[in-house]
Amino acid sequence: MALxxxxxxxxxxxxxxxxxxxxxxxxVRVFPDIGDxxxxxxxxxxxxxxGLLARLPNLRAIFSLGAGVDRLLEDPTLPxxxxxxxxxxxxxxxxxxxxxxxxxxxxxRDLDVYEAQQRRxxxxxxxxxxxxxxxxxxxxxxxxxxxSARLLRAHGFGVVGWSRTRKAIEGVRSFAGxxxxxxxxxxxxxxxCLLPLTPETRGILNAALFARLPxxxxxxxxxxxxxxVEEHLEAALDSGxxxxxxxxxxxxxxxxxxxxxxxxxxxxxxxxVAAYCQPESAAELVVENIRRLRxxxxxxxxxxxxxxx
Amino acid sequence: MALxxxxxxxxxxxxxxxxxxxxxxxxVRVFPDIGDxxxxxxxxxxxxxxGLLARLPNLRAIFSLGAGVDRLLEDPTLPxxxxxxxxxxxxxxxxxxxxxxxxxxxxxRDLDVYEAQQRRxxxxxxxxxxxxxxxxxxxxxxxxxxxSARLLRAHGFGVVGWSRTRKAIEGVRSFAGxxxxxxxxxxxxxxxCLLPLTPETRGILNAALFARLPxxxxxxxxxxxxxxVEEHLEAALDSGxxxxxxxxxxxxxxxxxxxxxxxxxxxxxxxxVAAYCQPESAAELVVENIRRLRxxxxxxxxxxxxxxx
Numbered sequence: 082m083a084l085x086x087x088x089x090x091x092x093x094x095x096x097x098x099x100x101x102x103x104x105x106x107x108x109v110r111v112f113p114d115i116g117d118x119x120x121x122x123x124x125x126x127x128x129x130x131x132g133l134l135a136r137l138p139n140l141r142a143i144f145s146l147g148a149g150v151d152r153l154l155e156d157p158t159l160p161x162x163x164x165x166x167x168x169x170x171x172x173x174x175x176x177x178x179x180x181x182x183x184x185x186x187x188x189x190r191d192l193d194v195y196e197a198q199q200r201r202x203x204x205x206x207x208x209x210x211x212x213x214x215x216x217x218x219x220x221x222x223x224x225x226x227x228x229s230a231r232l233l234r235a236h237g238f239g240v241v242g243w244s245r246t247r248k249a250i251e252g253v254r255s256f257a258g259x260x261x262x263x264x265x266x267x268x269x270x271x272x273x274c275l276l277p278l279t280p281e282t283r284g285i286l287n288a289a290l291f292a293r294l295p296x297x298x299x300x301x302x303x304x305x306x307x308x309x310v311e312e313h314l315e316a317a318l319d320s321g322x323x324x325x326x327x328x329x330x331x332x333x334x335x336x337x338x339x340x341x342x343x344x345x346x347x348x349x350x351x352x353x354v355a356a357y358c359q360p361e362s363a364a365e366l367v368v369e370n371i372r373r374l375r376x377x378x379x380x381x382x383x384x385x386x387x388x389x390x
Numbered sequence: 391m392a393l394x395x396x397x398x399x400x401x402x403x404x405x406x407x408x409x410x411x412x413x414x415x416x417x418v419r420v421f422p423d424i425g426d427x428x429x430x431x432x433x434x435x436x437x438x439x440x441g442l443l444a445r446l447p448n449l450r451a452i453f454s455l456g457a458g459v460d461r462l463l464e465d466p467t468l469p470x471x472x473x474x475x476x477x478x479x480x481x482x483x484x485x486x487x488x489x490x491x492x493x494x495x496x497x498x499r500d501l502d503v504y505e506a507q508q509r510r511x512x513x514x515x516x517x518x519x520x521x522x523x524x525x526x527x528x529x530x531x532x533x534x535x536x537x538s539a540r541l542l543r544a545h546g547f548g549v550v551g552w553s554r555t556r557k558a559i560e561g562v563r564s565f566a567g568x569x570x571x572x573x574x575x576x577x578x579x580x581x582x583c584l585l586p587l588t589p590e591t592r593g594i595l596n597a598a599l600f601a602r603l604p605x606x607x608x609x610x611x612x613x614x615x616x617x618x619v620e621e622h623l624e625a626a627l628d629s630g631x632x633x634x635x636x637x638x639x640x641x642x643x644x645x646x647x648x649x650x651x652x653x654x655x656x657x658x659x660x661x662x663v664a665a666y667c668q669p670e671s672a673a674e675l676v677v678e679n680i681r682r683l684r685x686x687x688x689x690x691x692x693x694x695x696x697x698x699x
Contacts, residue, residue, distance in 0.1 A: 090515060176518065179545070183499055186492040190663070199659045202652040204644035206399060209485065209666040236488070335513035343511040350508045354499070357518040 083120050084371070085137065087112035088127035088146050090353075092360065096125070099364035104371060123374060125367055131156045134163075142166065142374050144367050148173060148225060148356065150384050151278035151305055165384040166370055170363040174228045177356035180303065181219075181229040181273055184327050185238060188271050188299045189215040193325040197346065212237035216268055220285070221275035221304065222248045222255065223390075225356065229275065241265060245281075266293040271301060278305040279389035286310065291317040297324040303355040306331035311342075318347045329355045392429050393680070394446065396421035397436035397455050399662075401669065405434070408673035413680060432683060434676055440465045443472075451475065451683050453676050457482060457534060457665065459693050460587035460614060474693045475679055479672040483537045486665035489612065490528075490538040490582055493636050494547060497580050497608045498524040502634040506655065521546035525577055529594070530584035530613065531557045531564065532699075534665065538584065550574055554590075575602040580610060587614040588698035595619065600626040606633040612664040615640035620651075627656045638664045 084100070086093050086109055093111040100107055110116055112129070121137045127146035134140060135158035143165045145153060150167050153159055187193065191207045198205055216239035219226045226242060227250055233240045234252045242248065243265040247257040256265035259281075266272070272294060276282045286302060286309040300323055302309055311332065317323040327349040328342065334353055342348050370380050384390060393409070395402050395418055402420040409416055419425055421438070430446045436455035443452060444467035452474045454462060459476050462468055496502065500516045507514055525548035528535045535551060536559055542549045543561045551557065552574040556566040565574035568590075575581070581603060585591045595611060595618040609632055611618055620641065626632040636658040637651065643662055651657050679689050693699060 092517075172520065179495065179521070180499060183492070183495040183501070186488065186495065190489060190492055192492070192658075192660070195660045195663070196658070198661070199652055202645075202647045202649075204661045206661050206663055208401075209663065209668075211481065211668060212488070336511075338511045340511075343508055349501075349505070351501070351504045352507070352513045352515050354504070354515055354518065359518075359520060 082122040082139075083108035083110050083116070085110050085112060085115055085121045085124040085126075087124065087129040087133060090127055091146055095360040096364070099360040100368060103364060103368040107371065123371060126153070128152060132158045134158070135160060142370065142380060144168070144370060145384075146358065146363075148177075149277055149305060150390065151307075154384075154386060154389065161386075164380050165386065166366075166380050166382045167384050167390065168358060168363060168366065169224055169382045170358045170366055172359040172362040173356050174224055176358075177225045177275070177303065178228040178232045180329075180355040181275070181301070182232050182236065184301045185215070185217050185233060185271055185273070186236075187327075188301075188325070189238070193299070193347075193349075200346075213239055215239065215270045216241065218243065218265060218269040218272045219275060220273065221277070222250065222253075223275070223277070226275045229273070239270075241269070262290070263293050266290065267295075269294055269298055271299045273301040274304040274308050276304045276308060277390035278307055283307050284310050286314070288313040288316065291322050294322065296322060298322075299324055300326040301329075302326070303329050306334065314348075315341070315345070318345065323347075325349070327351070329353055391431040391448075392417035392419050392425070394419050394421060394424055394430045394433040394435075396433065396438040396442060400436055400455055404669040405673070408669040409677060412673060412677040416680065432680060435462070437461060441467045443467070444469055451679065451689060453477070453679060454693075455667065455672075457486075458586055458614060459699065460616075463693075463695060463698065470695075473689050474695065475675075475689050475691045476693050476699065477667060477672060477675065478533055478691045479667045479675055481668040481671040482665050483533055485667075486534045486584070486612065487537040487541045489638075489664040490584075490610070491541050491545065493610045494524070494526050494542060494580055494582070495545075496636075497610075497634070498547070502608070502656075502658075509655075522548055524548065524579045525550065527552065527574060527578040527581045528584060529582065530586070531559065531562075532584070532586070535584045538582070548579075550578070571599070572602050575599065576604075578603055578607055580608045582610040583613040583617050585613045585617060586699035587616055592616050593619050595623070597622040597625065600631050603631065605631060607631075608633055609635040610638075611635070612638050615643065623657075624650070624654070627654065632656075634658070636660070638662055 097109040118137050119139055122139055123142040125144045140163050145167045148168050217233050219242040222242040222244040230240050230250050230253045241254045243256045248255045325347045329351045373380050406418040427446050428448055431448055432451040434453045449472050454476050457477055526542050528551040531551040531553040539549050539559050539562045550563045552565045557564045634656045638660045682689050
């Protein structure tokens with residue numbers, strides 16, 4: 082039996098080496114060289130071509146290379162009964178928390194304002210403030226949100242979080258469910274979206290939500306493009322409700338050349354680079370799940386398809 | 391006796407309140423309302439007008455609101471025998487370390503490259519790397535450099551430092567003196583200047599130094615504008631020796647409107663905002679030094695004028 086590796090963004094050589102160092106007898110096939118599809122029993126994938134997994138008659142497990150599995154679930158041909166596992170890995174979590182900290186620091190220290198001033202050759206100091214005066218709201222308090230919350234707290238930022246169910250994280254006020262969303266949004270300096278994409282969270286970053294934020298708040302979307310209603314963001318930036326936005330994810334990726342976000346002076350675009358896993362670290366979970374698969378034990382970080390993550 | 395407060399960038403109301411909360415009988419005079427100059431025995435200053443301090447016949451101590459005192463020492467009318475103290479304060483130190491971390495994270499996560507790509511509407515992911523693969527070189531390992539080194543280490547970055555005398559900071563290789571400068575520069579991803587401005591450090595960021603850095607290194611100057619030879623920076627950016635620079639300090643401040651740095655696509659300009667002290671915290675040192683002055687005890691953080699810091 083063999084593992085199929087398929088990702089446009091991950092390094093197949095590093096992954097094959099990391100997997101085989103732990104499981105020397107594992108056969109790794111790299112898409113598109115899949116050989117006999119019947120010999121493949123598990124797949125390690127990020128953005129695989131739609132329909133690919135349906136062509137594997139003996140597939141027994143799908144391992145996502147990313148934390149979010151929404152794109153996999155959107156493929157109507159995805160085999161409905163094959164267990165699907167999301168990626169949970171220390172290097173993935175650390176890279177996401179690091180990216181969150183970077184953008185919160187950027188906004189806390191007003192780099193967006195200074196960049197705009199630089200375009201006008203304007204020298205003007207803003208009143209500095211201590212980290213405690215910057216309050217960060219995290220939409221999503223799972224693996225990634227919790228790690229981000231802890232790192233931000235360690236730097237002295239105010240942190241509140243919102244999630245489906247209430248969480249207990251020291252120093253972080255936890256809001257839960259749609260009814261508590263308005264209270265969560267009050268007084269935020271920076272709103273960071275780390276949510277999984279589900280029917281409940283699709284379009285959550287919309288005009289009604291922006292209207293609840295303080296004037297001049299900043300937005301960081303590291304979840305999924307479909308969390309954001311794009312026209313509502315442009316209106317909120319134009320009215321000054323939001324001062325700036327950093328977007329790492331988009332409804333269409335790669336973001337099309339002609340998309341206005343590329344040229345918007347109040348939007349920073351990054352090409353879906355917030356979190357990534359290092360094969361040497363992330364191979365641990367994949368290998369553990371392959372061992373569990375082959376010995377008939379339950380898999381780790383199994384996705385609840387009805388819930389969406 | 392009274393204290394004279396003179397700074398274009400600090401808040402006189404907050405400072406007066408913070409000082410008088412601790413010393414209720416302290417008279418604080420805010421420049422330009424100095425009243426009778428003979429009644430002033432100490433001055434708390436940042437960029438005071440040249441000649442101002444020379445007009446105070448009974449001045450017994452000068453307290454700098456900044457860590458660097460080079461601008462004060464450049465004033466030929468500065469009273470030569472009045473003790474001069476630099477600012478050492480937890481909020482100042484923390485804000486500098488925070489700014490260093492921000493820019494190291496920015497470069498570590500390639501935001502400069504993604505900003506350039508955004509201008510061309512180009513979607514391209516760079517190979518991500520763990521923090522240990524980014525090696526930061528700190529020029530200057532005093533109060534600010536040491537705090538920055540510790541914060542960067544806590545985030546997993548590689549850190550080396552260079553200073554006049556050798557230092558012992560856990561996990562940080564310390565290079566000392568001009569002879570060890572070339573070895574210090576080898577293999578750096580980001581070079582951060584936090585040096586005091588002295589005859590030995592003036593112009594230290596020059597073509598010979600840039601030539602020792604790896605191709606594509608980034609520069610962050612948070613020291614003083616005169617550390618940098620401006621034409622050499624432009625040549626190093628044009629040749630690709632340096633990939634990008636962030637400059638917070640300039641030979642002339644405010645940076646003149648017509649200066650080419652404002653418009654250089656590989657330079658980020660910030661208006662001397664890296665470090666600042668919160669009056670509520672920094673007033674502690676000033677009050678302690680006023681008490682010492684009035685009881686005849688030695689002042690803290692006295693500047694060695696011959697050394698320059």
